[in-house]
Amino acid sequence: MTPPIIGILGGGQLGRMLALAGIPLGFRFRFFDPSPDACAQDVGALTVGSWSDCDALRQFARGCDAITFEFENVPTASLDAIESIARVQPPRIALATTSDRIHEKQFFQRCGLAVQPFADVQTAADLALAVATVGTPGVLKTRNLGYDGKGQRVIRDARLASEAWSALGSTPCIYEAFVPFDREVSVVAVRSKVHGTVQFDAYPLGENVHRDGILHTTVVPARIDAALVSAARAHARVIADELDYIGVFAIEFFVADGVLIANEMAPRVHNSGHWTMDGAVTSQFENHIRAICGLPLGSCAARGAWNAMLNIVGRVPTLDDALTNSESKLHMYGKAARAGRKTGHINLHASSESELRAALTRAEGV
Ligand SMILES: Nc1ncnc2c1ncn2[C@@H]1O[C@H](COP(=O)(O)OP(=O)(O)O)[C@@H](O)[C@H]1O
Ligand SMILES: [Mg+2]
Structure with missing residues (x-):
């Protein structure tokens, strides 16, 4: 039997990590991206084409058993071109809602989330x-x-x-x-339908620190009250059910005066979920593949007490340097260094928060 083929719209690092998680399950991958340099081509065939080239999109879709996207700015018209050929998940409505910041905030309000x-x-x-x-x-x-x-x-x-x-x-x-927030947190969640029965789960919340608008670190669990954690999970469930969502998604919140304020949603695997590759029973990438294929989800539980992810931005460290810390797990994306560009990340875990913070400081020095 030939292995099932998953087509991914977008060939960046998220597509690459989806394939790295799905290959051990027996799937093969192909990617569609406007750039001939797309880094996912290391792990699957790359079709280079523009988002408006419906013929190229249809050609790409033929032979795929499932299609997903790793980039939320795929035009909905590109999905329209292929939906009659192969099933695309997450649903079009999720892409349409989240690709416009006004529609996204109005949708949050309709679902009962507070927004600024x-x-x-x-x-x-x-x-x-x-x-x-x-x-x-x-x-x-x-x-x-x-x-x-x-x-x-x-x-x-x-x-x-x-x-x-x-x-x-x-x-x-x-x-x-402008929200004078105390913290930024995100919930990464997944919804699947297995023979018509909905499965939903969410990872422990991550606490995110951004630098110049780019995610710098995620530390798990986020240091917020259990009531806010439950509220964030409940919001994720409402949103996922409302969209009849299939796959992994993330919602970013500001925490201000003990209240969650929804900032934005990503209808895809998310940078604040990269720690799950090494720190959760099932990574966000594997769970996304499972969900879009209608398979049962794996556990979202964390494997250790404390986990962290540190992004590598704007540079490519030598392996000698990056692998100095035996405690850290390195994931490079095969991308050239460019100012403000994410080229990889480091995952860490520890049994206490203070140990984790110390390990993060050591990893930042690399
Ligand atoms: N209204 C706001 N108040 C305070 N900080 C903000 C606000 N909007 C954005 N930021 C900061 O900028 C970061 C990036 O903005 P965001 O809305 O998440 O856009 P994107 O991640 O798509 O670039 C946020 O994580 C936050 O740190
Ligand atoms: Mg954001």
């Missing part, structure tokens, strides 16, 4: 009204295509708002209140 005050900015007049209504400081973000802090500007002075909007290309934006 926000306003839609289409014109210069909207911008002035938004800044007057929401106040300063605030964050102006492009509605579409932002990631890793790209496409956003903090506005501390209303007089500088139009300058910030021009810098973002005067495109449709969301203007939202």
